[in-house]
Amino acid sequence: MTSGTLSAAAELIAWRTMLRAEAQISRRLQADLLARHDLALGSYDVLMHLGEAPDGRLRMNDLADRVLLSRSGLTRLVDRLQRDGLVIRQSCPSDARGLFAVLTGPGRDRLAEATPTYRQGVRDYVLSRLDEPDIRTLRHILDKLADERAPL
Numbered sequence: 001m002t003s004g005t006l007s008a009a010a011e012l013i014a015w016r017t018m019l020r021a022e023a024q025i026s027r028r029l030q031a032d033l034l035a036r037h038d039l040a041l042g043s044y045d046v047l048m049h050l051g052e053a054p055d056g057r058l059r060m061n062d063l064a065d066r067v068l069l070s071r072s073g074l075t076r077l078v079d080r081l082q083r084d085g086l087v088i089r090q091s092c093p094s095d096a097r098g099l100f101a102v103l104t105g106p107g108r109d110r111l112a113e114a115t116p117t118y119r120q121g122v123r124d125y126v127l128s129r130l131d132e133p134d135i136r137t138l139r140h141i142l143d144k145l146a147d148e149r150a151p152l
Helices: 008-037 041-052 060-066 071-083 105-125 132-146
Strands: 057-059 087-092 095-103
Touching: 008 041, 008 105, 041 057, 041 060, 041 071, 041 087, 041 095, 041 105, 057 060, 060 071, 060 095, 071 087, 095 105
Parallel strands: none
Antiparallel strands: 057 095, 087 095
16 A cells, blocks of 8 residues: 555665665564574574563464464574473363473573663664654564554
8 A cells, every 4th residue: 555656666776775684684683682692583582472471471473473473483592492491392271282482590580681782783773763753664664564453
């Protein structure tokens, strides 16, 4: 749904700029988390979602839907987090094939240590560059883009 006034080239430039901004911000956040906490951005994302979940646990399928990874990519990442003692897997009593990812005590500690770094990065790389009207506009735009009910 475009306004009809933008050229295809201008639309493509906007799309590419959004992708470039996301990649730059993600790289910076990743570098900060690795340098200060030896934690990759994807690992932080998994720990964050588990930390926000009731009892620190989510079904693997639900977790995969929340993070930007394929199911197989999430499985490999959870394998690494489990090796590091940050997450464990538990079987689902109501579904023999279902598994939960569960945040461990050390995982919760690592998340608590890394969260200020992550939040500071978000402030430094995004929020500090925008004024209040920009943030409201950005949120409005992102809400439109994230609306799962909207036709694709």
